[in-house]
Amino acid sequence: xxxxxxxxxxxxxxxxxxxxxxxxxxxxxxxxxxxxxxxxxxxxxxxxxxxxxxxxxxxxxxxxxxxxxxxxxxxxxxxxxxxxxxxxxxxxxxxxxxxxxxxxxxxxxxxxxxxxxxxxxxxxxxxxxxxxxxxxxxxxxxxxxxxxxxxxxxxxxxxxxxxxxxxxxxxxxxxxxxxxxxxxxxxxxxxxxxxxxxxxxxxxxxxxxxxxxxxxxxxxxxxxxxxxxxxxxxxxxxxxxxxxxxxxxxxxxxxxxxxxxxxxxxxxxxxxxxxxxxxxxxxxxxxxxxxxxxxxxxxxxxxxxxxxxxxxxxxxxxxxxxxxxxxxxxxxxxxxxxxxxxxxxxxxxxxxxxxxxxxxxxxxxxxxxxxxxxxxxxxxxxxxxxxxxxxxxxxxxxxxxxxxxxxxxxxxxxxxxxxxxxxxx
RNA sequence: GUGCCUGUAGCUCAAUGGCAGAGUCCCUGACUGUGGAUCAGGUUGUUGUGGGUUCGACCCCCAUCAGGCACCCCA
Numbered sequence: 220x221x222x223x224x225x226x227x228x229x230x231x232x233x234x235x236x237x238x239x240x241x242x243x244x245x246x247x248x249x250x251x252x253x254x255x256x257x258x259x260x261x262x263x264x265x266x267x268x269x270x271x272x273x274x275x276x277x278x279x280x281x282x283x284x285x286x287x288x289x290x291x292x293x294x295x296x297x298x299x300x301x302x303x304x305x306x307x308x309x310x311x312x313x314x315x316x317x318x319x320x321x322x323x324x325x326x327x328x329x330x331x332x333x334x335x336x337x338x339x340x341x342x343x344x345x346x347x348x349x350x351x352x353x354x355x356x357x358x359x360x361x362x363x364x365x366x367x368x369x370x371x372x373x374x375x376x377x378x379x380x381x382x383x384x385x386x387x388x389x390x391x392x393x394x395x396x397x398x399x400x401x402x403x404x405x406x407x408x409x410x411x412x413x414x415x416x417x418x419x420x421x422x423x424x425x426x427x428x429x430x431x432x433x434x435x436x437x438x439x440x441x442x443x444x445x446x447x448x449x450x451x452x453x454x455x456x457x458x459x460x461x462x463x464x465x466x467x468x469x470x471x472x473x474x475x476x477x478x479x480x481x482x483x484x485x486x487x488x489x490x491x492x493x494x495x496x497x498x499x500x501x502x503x504x505x506x507x508x509x510x511x512x513x514x515x516x517x518x519x520x521x522x523x524x525x526x527x528x529x530x531x532x533x534x535x536x537x538x539x540x541x542x543x544x545x546x547x548x549x550x551x552x553x554x555x556x557x558x559x560x561x562x563x564x565x566x567x568x569x570x571x572x573x574x575x576x577x578x579x580x581x582x583x584x585x586x587x588x589x590x591x592x593x594x595x596x597x598x599x600x601x602x603x604x605x606x607x608x609x610x611x612x613x614x615x616x617x618x619x620x621x622x623x624x625x626x627x628x629x630x631x632x633x634x635x636x637x638x639x640x641x642x643x644x
Numbered sequence: 645g646u647g648c649c650u651g652u653a654g655c656u657c658a659a660u661g662g663c664a665g666a667g668u669c670c671c672u673g674a675c676u677g678u679g680g681a682u683c684a685g686g687u688u689g690u691u692g693u694g695g696g697u698u699c700g701a702c703c704c705c706c707a708u709c710a711g712g713c714a715c716c717c718c719a
Contacts, residue, residue: 330717333717524719
């Protein structure tokens with residue numbers, strides 16, 4: 220065991236059991252995305268480093284990206300996020316795409332991070348975006364998709380919520396406090412950090428950044444004001460649309476949500492697990508109206524969000540919301556009684572497969588208890604036995620593993636009998 | 645990059661500085677053509693690694709590696 224080369228730090232081996240969970244998550248994401256009419260797409264996993272240099276944020280590009288130089292001397296990165304690739308794909312075909320575009324994707328991403336709960340270096344992320352519309356209703360649809368997902372995986376409004384804010388609104392409020400545009404980014408960072416710092420330390424930091432005591436007081440009042448959204452026409456429209464979409468029970472205004480990525484220009488939102496064993500966002504996103512122009516396309520407004528598989532996986536696991544998934548894709552095992560009867564078992568298995576069943580035929584004539592135990596461990600539901608007695612009379616023994624009952628049937632009746640057992644689920 | 649905690653059987657974990665153990669899993673049998681239950685028996689270790697203290701170290705000390713948690717950032 221000592222000689223085994225371990226997996227690369229931060230990666231996960233997906234054994235069949237875990238792969239089944241990932242596939243289930245992917246299927247759920249697909250169902251929710253498609254229910255709103257979104258189309259699946261995929262981008263390259265390798266991208267030029269330059270694609271991210273402009274807009275993703277210093278931390279993400281300089282410290283968290285896997286970068287290497289390829290044999291042609293190009294600086295290549297394993298993609299740390301998808302949005303810049305999406306922006307490029309849209310920009311390249313802007314003249315010929317049917318807009319607005321509703322696109323979604325689910326695939327691997329890499330970030331060189333310190334390992335801790337909810338964070339790995341290779342993770343799988345759902346991205347979903349609505350491009351070509353700038354309206355509160357478009358933002359509301361995106362939030363409603365997120366709410367629809369939470370509902371689909373069994374996270375009720377008591378267990379999870381989506382916190383919403385608007386950067387344009389916050390900037391207007393900053394302006395009302397005489398916070399200069401030059402200080403905007405710093406103050407946003409300040410807001411982003413508030414939950415994580417001691418109140419006294421946070422206030423000291425605020426004054427250090429350059430806020431006057433009066434501005435700090437105003438900022439604290441703003442961040443505490445859960446009704447402040449009523450002063451924003453956009454947010455009022457957004458919440459009205461969410462109510463019409465039936466997603467409002469998941470959604471709350473929260474002026475503390477600003478998000479780190481530089482390219483967000485308007486609505487921003489994050490979903491959290493309320494019970495909170497993981498103090499990280501389940502998903503996060505917002506409006507980014509300048510990104511297409513910034514990667515060299517025609518200006519095109521857009522809104523979207525991303526969800527990593529790690530945090531949601533932990534939460535669903537802890538809340539027992541991951542369904543029991545079949546271990547074996549085949550629910551039927553054909554046993555092999557002896558070397559002489561093995562061809563008969565192979566033929567029986569093949570016959571059932573031709574009839575559309577998934578069938579596992581034991582690969583060697585070992586003793587029956589072992590084969591039954593294997594069927595049990597694999598979660599199979601029906602075991603077929605073709606032994607000397609059956610062979611002599613043209614019969615097959617059909618055993619129902621869930622009930623423990625079995626019957627000896629004519630071979631021609633086996634298919635129907637197996638189907639009946641499987642249908643009973 | 646900073647701080648704290650943890651490394652013992654495949655897995656989960658015990659063991660006042662004094663013979664390294666239990667549960668689980670696995671294997672065998674009770675049951676030679678039947679799994680999941682029960683019972684009996686059995687296998688499983690360089691105690692992360694390297695030094696030191698000691699008559700004696702899983703235990704104490706130092707170093708190192710790995711993992712976890714928090715900070716930073718973020719899905």
